[in-house]
Amino acid sequence: MKQLKLTLLTLFLTFPIAIFANEGMWFLMHIERLNHRDMQKMGLQLTPEEIYSINQNSLKDAIVQFDGGCTASVISNNGLLLTNHHCGYGAIAELSTADQNHLMDGYWADAFSKELKPKDLYVRFFVRMDDVSKRILSKVNPNMTEKDREAAINQEIAKIQQEHSEGGKYTVSVKSFFQGNEYYYFVYEDFTDVRLVGTPPKSIGKYGGDTDNWEWPRHTGDFSLFRVYSDANGNAAEYSTDNVPLKTDYHLPVNITGVNEDDFAMILGYPGRTNRWMPAEGIEQNVKFAYPAWVEGSKLSMDVMKKYMNEDASVNLMYASKYAQIANYWKNRQGMIDALTQHQTAKTKRKVESKFDKWANKSKNKATYQNVVSTINKYYALTNEKSRHDNYLRIMLRSSKFSVLPYQIGRGLKTYAESNEAKREELLPRLTYMIESLYKDYHLPLEKEMLSEQLKVYTSKTSYPLPELLTNASIQNDINSYTESIFDLSMFSSKKSVEAFLKFPDMQLLESDPLFKLSSALIEKYREQPEHLVQIENDFSKSFRLLVEGLRVSELSKVKYPDANSTLRLSYGKVRALPKDSRNDARTNNYTTFKGMVKKYKPNDDEFDLPKRMLELYEAKDFGIYANEYGELPINFLTDNDITGGNSGSPVINGKGELIGLAFDGNIEAMAGDVIFDSNLQRTINVDIRYVVWLIDKFANAKRIVDELTLVKNNNS
Structure with a gap:
């Protein structure tokens, strides 16, 4: 044991950069100064200018933020985009009907003219x-x-x-x-003119469903294809049939050689939010107050939706995207609770803050930093219950349509009712459009039950003051009857009633409407800034800023990079296996195979069904040029890159700047990764690009799309 410790110590002292190099989400403009030499040692063959340049084409030109919350990459000179299936999920669902269900059956456009334009999607x-x-x-x-x-x-x-x-x-x-x-x-x-080009069916794009979400081994074809359109001169333009595919100056070559353990891998994308600088008591607040409320409210939402989705295919289609989003966060938040508790992350942070306090009380630092930690701790102590309350309320507003809709429309109706005839004429088209949009795709029985169940949890699980409207004991004692009655009495229960209000506007009717009153009370509560917290929040904000400043100046923090905030970042690491796992049939536990996917197959199962054609191709072993050296078709693979939400759809790129995969998930063991990076556990789960192109080529027979790609296969493979 002593010899083992000495060996590990020697490795640590000799190779500190190699051990920790995969931590961090870095600005592209700082690559040369901070990271380029590390990356070269690990296998990067590009210069900093080939990654980020203002004056010439570079890697950054092939990376786009997709619809504000994901990442996509440009993979042809005709503006073809590759992103995750779950990133395109909402657009695919929107473009689906009961007769042409692209979400369930997949879709592959066989011409530019067949590419489908969803509403509002942008890159x-x-x-x-x-x-x-x-x-x-x-x-x-x-x-x-x-x-x-x-x-x-x-x-x-x-x-x-x-x-x-x-x-x-x-x-x-x-x-x-x-x-x-x-x-x-x-x-x-x-x-803003972005169109659907191709998507596998849900049974491939979301294979494994909620069961496999955040888990390894995975076998998910989580990808979809879109295309950017422009006017004839290459300028951004609103949708028009005259628009043409965007001619891009730079796109990623697609390398179908495959990956091996320790291969260099970098990921470029738009990570949404990390909290690596969060104070100890902020972590404690999340683990004990905020996240448990979120988990409970999310699970409740899922149960209500699933009940009605299982009964009716059209309802299933309406709520598929919302269900997927809530389910993803539900599992994420529970995983965060478990991981942060297991890692004792708050305890680790307290130790750092204790050292900071000693540093802060040195004579040269006292004036600026002395009370920083105590002020931060006071803030969290005073806002723990508010945090619990806010998360119950937040998930209700996210999951219950009628907790928000009456307020959204009601504000416009109020202005409309107060206006003269000329102003009403001006407001009418916008209001009509809003009403049409907000009353699209919902199931009233589901929405009634959703609001009722969320109100029960919200009013019973928090000690923080509720909106005055909900303090009535008779309401709290029978939420079901209260909810049923306000839907019966409210004009917002139906689109027809709201449209009738436009013909005969009545301010008194609006202000006394029970759903409008409830919705307004909930949203006003959510936006409330209590007087007693104004100074405390002011002091906290200043102290948090000074804490981060002081931790950087004192070099007490191991974190050297800024938190993610939906700006373009680069992370780098290697293809890296997890310890051997009997559930994975692959030769090394850094990839999965088609064989392993078929082993999970359950006919007609919502999560593990497979299309008949997939099974036929498997039996025929028709893997073509996409098979690895052992004749297997690889499905997913692991790297140790540092990513978070928003990196979904990010390209995984080799040392030559070629596309080798598509990031789509992380492993649940490293769920604390948004707060603390664990170099031993942290893994990114990626779709192997060979599986993506195989699906387009062999499964979908979409040769037109394959022909657009710049395929690379090394001779020594």
């Missing part, structure tokens, strides 16, 4: 970024309140956005980093 191309920290921070001083500080910063941000938008051609976003200690601006070009 965002990254143009450039720069550091404006000095400029912005020169406008603030330590004596400002947080509100005054925010106002001064926002004023300067507005100027920066105007300066770089080029008259509205570009979207400019200025973001804060390191809790407001640094600022960068990002320039983007948005394209």
Whole structure:
């Protein structure tokens, strides 16, 4: 044992960079200064300029933010995009009907003219970024309140956005980093004409369902294909039949050679949110108050939806996307509770903060940092119950349509009722469109039960003050009767009644409407800023910023990068196996096979069914050029990259800048990854690009799409 410890210590001292290199989500503009040499040692063959350049084509030009919450990559010079099936899920469901159910059956356009346009989908191309920290921070001083500080910063941000938008051609976003200690601006070009090109059926794209979500081994074909369209000159344009596929200057070659253990892998994408700098008591609040409320409310929502979805195929289609989103977060939050508890993450953070406190009380640091930790701890102690309350309320507003809809429409109806005839004529088209949109695709019995069940949990599980409307004992004692009665009495129960209001507007009728009153009370409560917390939140915000600043100055924190916040980042690592697992038939536990997928197959099962053609192709072993050296068709593989939500759909790229896979999930053992990175457990689960192209080629017979790709296969494979 002593010899083993000495050996491990020697390895640690000799190869510290190799052990921890996979931690971090890095700015592309800092690659040369911070990471390039590490990446070269691990197998990168590109220069920093080939990854990020303003003046010439580079890797960043092939990466887009997909619909604000995912990532996609450009894989042809005709604007073809590859992203996850679950990222395109909402658009695919929207384009589906009972007769043409693309979500369940898949869809493959055989011509540009057959590519389908969903409503509102957009992608965002990254143009450039720069550091404006000095400029912005020169406008603030330590004596400002947080509100005054925010106002001064926002004023300067507005100027920066105007300066770089080029008259509205570009979207400019200025973001804060390191809790407001640094600022960068990002320039983007948005394209709103994005069309569905191809998707496998749900039984492939979501194979394993909720059971396999966040688990390994996986066998999921989680991908879909879209295309960006532009006007004839290559400019972003609203949807038009005259638009053409966007001619892109850079796209990713697709390498179908395959991967091996220790192969270099980098991921570029738009990670949504990490909390690596979160204080100890913030972690404790999430684990004991916020996340349990979220988990309970989410599971309740899923149970109500599933009850009606199982009874009616059309209802299933209506709620498929919402169910998938809530189910994903439900499992994520429960996994976070388990992982953060098991890792004792709050305890680890407290130790760091204790060291910080000692540093903060040194004479040269006292004036700035002395009360930082105590102020932060006081804030969390005072907001624990509010956090529990807010999460029960948040999940109700997310899952119950009629907790939000009456307020959304009611505000417009109020303005309409108060206006003169001329103003009403002006408002009418917008209101009509809103009503049409919000009353689309819902099932009233489901929505009644959803609101009723969510109200029961919300009113009974929190000690934080409820909206006054819900403090009535008779309501709390019989939520079912209350909910039934307000739906019976409300005009918002039906689209027809709301449309009738437009013909005969009556302010008194609106203000006395029970669903409008409930919805307004819930949303006002959600937005409430209690007076007794104003100063406490001001002090907390300042102290959190100073904590991060002090941890960086003192070098007490091992974290050297800013938290993710939906800006383009690069993470790098290697193909890396988990310990041997009897559930995986693959030769190394860093990939899975078609054989393993068929072993999971359960006919007519909602999660583990497979199309007949898939089984036929498996029996025929018709894997073509996509098989590995052992004649297997690889399905998914593992890397140790650092990713989080928002990286869904991100390309996995080899050292030559070629596409080898598509990130879609993480392993549940490392679920604490948003807060603390575990280099031993952290894994990214990826769709092998060979499986993606095989599905397009062999399963779908979509040769037109395959012909667009730049396929690469190394001779030594």
